[in-house]
Amino acid sequence: xxxxxxxxxxxxxxxxxxxxxxxxxxxxxxxxxxxxxxxxxxxxxxxxxxxxxxxxxxxxxxxxxxxxxxxxxxxxxxxxxxxxxxxxxxxxxxxxxxxxxxxxxxxxxxxxxxxxxxxxxxxxxxxxxxxxxxxxxxxxxxxxxxxxxxxxxxxxxxxxxxxxxxxxxxxxxxxxxxxxxxxxxxxxxxxxxxxxxxxxxxxxxxxxxxxxxxxxxxxxxxxxxxxxxxxxxxxxxxxxxxxxxxxxxxxxxxxxxxxxxxxxxxxxxxxxxxxxxxxxxxxxxxxxxxxxxxxxxxxxxxxxxxxxxxxxxxxxxxxxxxx
Amino acid sequence: xxxxxxxxxxxxxxxxxxxxxxxxxxxxxxxxxxxxxxxxxxxxxxxxxxxxxxxxxxxxxxxxxxxxxxxxxxxxxxxxxxxxxxxxxxxxxxxxxxxxxxxxxxxxxxxxxxxxxxxxxxxxxxxxxxxxxxxxxxxxxxxxxxxxxxxxxxxxxxxxxxxxxxxxxxxxxxxxxxxxxxxxxxxxxxxxxxxxxxxxxxxxxxxxxxxxxxxxxxxxxxxxxxxxxxxxxxxxxxxxxxxxxxxxxxxxxxxxxxxxxxxxxxxxxxxxxxxxxxxxxxxxxxxxxxxxxxxxxxxxxxxxxxxxxxxxxxxxxxx
Numbered sequence: 001x002x003x004x005x006x007x008x009x010x011x012x013x014x015x016x017x018x019x020x021x022x023x024x025x026x027x028x029x030x031x032x033x034x035x036x037x038x039x040x041x042x043x044x045x046x047x048x049x050x051x052x053x054x055x056x057x058x059x060x061x062x063x064x065x066x067x068x069x070x071x072x073x074x075x076x077x078x079x080x081x082x083x084x085x086x087x088x089x090x091x092x093x094x095x096x097x098x099x100x101x102x103x104x105x106x107x108x109x110x111x112x113x114x115x116x117x118x119x120x121x122x123x124x125x126x127x128x129x130x131x132x133x134x135x136x137x138x139x140x141x142x143x144x145x146x147x148x149x150x151x152x153x154x155x156x157x158x159x160x161x162x163x164x165x166x167x168x169x170x171x172x173x174x175x176x177x178x179x180x181x182x183x184x185x186x187x188x189x190x191x192x193x194x195x196x197x198x199x200x201x202x203x204x205x206x207x208x209x210x211x212x213x214x215x216x217x218x219x220x221x222x223x224x225x226x227x228x229x230x231x232x233x234x235x236x237x238x239x240x241x242x243x244x245x246x247x248x249x250x251x252x253x254x255x256x257x258x259x260x261x262x263x264x265x266x267x268x269x270x271x272x273x274x275x276x277x278x279x280x281x282x283x284x285x286x287x288x289x290x291x292x293x294x295x296x297x298x299x300x301x302x303x304x305x306x307x308x309x310x311x312x313x314x315x316x317x318x319x320x321x322x323x
Numbered sequence: 324x325x326x327x328x329x330x331x332x333x334x335x336x337x338x339x340x341x342x343x344x345x346x347x348x349x350x351x352x353x354x355x356x357x358x359x360x361x362x363x364x365x366x367x368x369x370x371x372x373x374x375x376x377x378x379x380x381x382x383x384x385x386x387x388x389x390x391x392x393x394x395x396x397x398x399x400x401x402x403x404x405x406x407x408x409x410x411x412x413x414x415x416x417x418x419x420x421x422x423x424x425x426x427x428x429x430x431x432x433x434x435x436x437x438x439x440x441x442x443x444x445x446x447x448x449x450x451x452x453x454x455x456x457x458x459x460x461x462x463x464x465x466x467x468x469x470x471x472x473x474x475x476x477x478x479x480x481x482x483x484x485x486x487x488x489x490x491x492x493x494x495x496x497x498x499x500x501x502x503x504x505x506x507x508x509x510x511x512x513x514x515x516x517x518x519x520x521x522x523x524x525x526x527x528x529x530x531x532x533x534x535x536x537x538x539x540x541x542x543x544x545x546x547x548x549x550x551x552x553x554x555x556x557x558x559x560x561x562x563x564x565x566x567x568x569x570x571x572x573x574x575x576x577x578x579x580x581x582x583x584x585x586x587x588x589x590x591x592x593x594x595x596x597x598x599x600x601x602x603x604x605x606x607x608x609x610x611x612x613x614x615x616x617x618x619x620x621x622x623x624x625x626x627x628x629x630x631x632x633x634x635x636x637x638x639x640x641x642x
Contacts, residue, residue: 025616025617025618025619025623025625026618026619026623027619028563028618028619028620033620036556036558037558037561038558038561039558039559056558086555087555140558152566158554158555158564158566159552159554159566160553160554160555160566173622174553174620174621174622175622178556179555179556180555180556180557180558181555181556181557181558181559182558182559183559261561273561305561307560307561311559313559
């Protein structure tokens with residue numbers, strides 16, 4: 001038995017033990033709090049000097065809402081931080097932002113944000129292997145209160161330097177606050193289009209996103225035994241572009257990878273993430289997911305987010321009616 | 324120089340080791356309880372890779388397999404086990420932890436011998452004897468069912484030609500503190516494998532008529548871990564990141580406690596010697612958290628507990 005096999009075995013056994021724990025944690029795609037699910041740039045690969053518009057898919061899934069959720073953007077993008085690390089942008093924020101005050105007047109608000117890719121985005125980036133590039137980090141905040149700057153300090157250098165506070169000054173937790181970052185790359189010639197999410201199918205039938213889908217409640221005491229119905233996405237083949245940075249051993253240019261994340265306020269899907277286009281094989285068979293309904297009747301919501309592995313994204317949402 | 328020489332006849336009947344003499348090393352003073360299923364020796368708070376194991380002078384990097392539940396050398400082949408928890412000779416080369424120097428015996432020359440053993444989770448066999456002109460041979464093999472069951476599997480071995488005393492056992496307590504720093508400008512902090520307190524109470528008693536009863540109780544400091552908190556969300560990929568607290572491994576799990584019991588029955592029928600045993604780990608089902616499992620945004624966690632109650636039984640025949 002090699003070290004690799006021993007490691008695999010020990011990992012499998014530890015995972016097995018973890019699976020046997022009594023307390024079940026909610027899956028990551030269950031929406032029950034303030035969430036940012038994705039951002040989308042109209043140009044995932046932008047030219048230096050180009051104007052880029054970002055959109056965010058921010059959800060307020062809290063069952064009770066003491067205050068509305070607000071979405072903010074840090075107005076100054078962070079270009080080419082050391083090692084392309086988002087947390088390396090934080091020292092600059094420390095100098096630019098006051099402490100202990102509501103930052104709303106200093107932040108951009110709304111679900112869209114526009115910025116200009118710096119003219120020297122590529123030139124100011126340290127030389128790297130392959131095609132010269134630059135990267136701009138854009139920071140988005142979803143907060144059910146007001147935002148203040150809170151330096152994270154040495155104890156957590158990659159800690160989030162913002163906090164969300166209610167009207168009485170109490171700092172809110174992760175159910176009411178999300179801090180997200182997005183990367184937008186700058187290339188002189190390369191381009192990338194967002195994937196095209198043409199639709200969703202449920203049980204093999206196209207979904208009208210305005211009408212949504214309907215399902216009966218699951219009556220099984222063990223949710224693993226709930227009946228399932230296939231849930232899939234419609235993404236045209238030409239949505240998978242060539243990725244010039246992805247070469248096989250023969251130097252052949254491969255395609256980008258596309259995957260889909262499913263999020264729900266009720267019910268569940270078998271896989272949180274499903275690969276729908278493989279860089280080498282294209283669209284594999286069985287890209288669909290398996291949906292099972294919740295135990296309680298009611299109105300729920302489903303979000304489907306398609307990503308490519310180069311910063312592109314697209315999403316759709318539709319209601320789920322459970323009888 | 325601290326040197327402890329182990330007697331296989333005692334080691335192989337230690338509760339919780341399934342008759343594996345090399346596994347008994349984990350009961351000695353200065354040796355900490357290893358991470359679950361790791362098959363590692365943690366000596367005086369050093370990293371497992373800092374302790375070297377030599378078998379007849381050859382360094383063996385991975386002396387335990389099957390998830391650390393069994394050693395690669397049959398107990399019957401062991402002649403001696405010298406254990407140096409520190410300050411050992413330069414002949415053993417580089418190492419910051421301990422040294423285990425295992426010596427193997429020669430195959431028997433007085434005729435052909437063999438053994439076969441089957442337990443609920445594995446099987447093994449050994450044959451040895453002379454082949455003329457002063458030559459001897461020994462062949463041994465084992466097969467665990469672990470890959471088939473995907474559950475913790477233990478291989479069982481026991482028996483020896485060495486006489487065993489009516490009672491043996493010990494109480495060992497180790498007080499140690501392992502601190503390191505990555506660079507001189509940083510303060511010292513607890514090292515990942517520190518177990519400040521390690522208490523081991525071990526004993527085995529021959530009841531008569533072939534029955535032997537043994538037990539092992541361990542009470543040790545909990546494992547160190549690095550707490551995690553909510554970090555930034557990577558909206559480009561769709562992935563929630565964690566923030567790890569500083570310094571790493573700054574928090575500790577609750578105390579580890581475990582009682583293991585072993586019952587053996589030996590018998591002889593003509594030229595065949597047989598034995599059967601049952602070895603029960605974690606008799607009173609202590610939970611023993613080994614780590615934490617977090618939810619997607621690191622706001623909730625649940626402990627990952629160690630082995631549940633684990634009974635292993637087996638039978639062996641030796642010629």
